[in-house]
Amino acid sequence: DVKVTQSSRYLVKRTGEKVFLECVQDMDHENMFWYRQDPGLGLRLIYFSYDVKMKEKGDIPEGYSVSREKKERFSLILESASTNQTSMYLCASSLVQEETQYFGPGTRLLVL
Amino acid sequence: GQQLNQSPQSMFIQEGEDVSMNCTSSSIFNTWLWYKQDPGEGPVLLIALYKAGELTSNGRLTAQFGITRKDSFLNISASIPSDVGIYFCAGHRGSNYKLTFGKGTLLTVNP
Numbered sequence: 051d052v053k054v055t056q057s058s059r060y061l062v063k064r065t066g067e068k069v070f071l072e073c074v075q076d077m078d079h080e081n082m083f084w085y086r087q088d089p090g091l092g093l094r095l096i097y098f099s100y101d102v103k104m105k106e107k108g109d110i111p112e113g114y115s116v117s118r119e120k121k122e123r124f125s126l127i128l129e130s131a132s133t134n135q136t137s138m139y140l141c142a143s144s145l146v147q148e149e150t151q152y153f154g155p156g157t158r159l160l161v162l
Numbered sequence: 163g164q165q166l167n168q169s170p171q172s173m174f175i176q177e178g179e180d181v182s183m184n185c186t187s188s189s190i191f192n193t194w195l196w197y198k199q200d201p202g203e204g205p206v207l208l209i210a211l212y213k214a215g216e217l218t219s220n221g222r223l224t225a226q227f228g229i230t231r232k233d234s235f236l237n238i239s240a241s242i243p244s245d246v247g248i249y250f251c252a253g254h255r256g257s258n259y260k261l262t263f264g265k266g267t268l269l270t271v272n273p
Binding site: 092093098142144149150151153154158 | 192193195197202203204205206207210250252254256259260261263264265266
């Protein structure tokens with residue numbers, strides 16, 4: 051079974067803090083993705099990575115950066131957290147050229 | 163980014179009833195996926211469809227890839243309380259790694 055894990059289920063941070071969300075997958079997948087999920091807006095792609103040290107912007111990259119130093123790990127970084135970044139963050143992974151993405155359990159982030 | 167038109171947005175049904183939901187798009191997709199998200203969890207893949215006209219079942223779930231390649235349907239038969247959750251459709255065009263998602267159908271099942 052594919053396993054995607056996220057470092058925290060719940061996180062509370064203050065405005066202006068630097069926030070790291072970590073995602074690890076154990077199936078040797080090349081592709082990894084970060085989404086945010088908000089009521090009424092569905093899933094929106096923030097960034098994705100198709101190889102180590104490779105990344106591409108998704109639909110809403112502003113205010114975020116990512117890091118992929120190892121194949122199994124993909125980190126999402128909020129350089130200076132703001133209240134409008136309060137959301138559910140979902141990580142996913144997939145094999146190269148395969149459509150099916152496997153999701154982690156999500157991190158619910160609250161920025162005060 | 164583009165999103166799929168998924169309907170209905172929400173459904174309230176009695177246990178035992180059948181459920182239908184669908185996704186439509188103005189664009190053609192090569193693959194359709196259906197996910198379920200339990201409250202507080204990440205989406206889990208239910209069914210994947212790879213060919214126009216394909217009809218695939220997974221237990222009480224049946225999904226179809228529309229002939230036009232612009233739509234897909236998910237049916238749940240004889241619903242049970244654990245069917246509660248958000249159901250998402252997702253489409254893939256084959257040109258890159260990205261999925262296009264519907265906004266989800268929130269299903270509530272009254273015992």
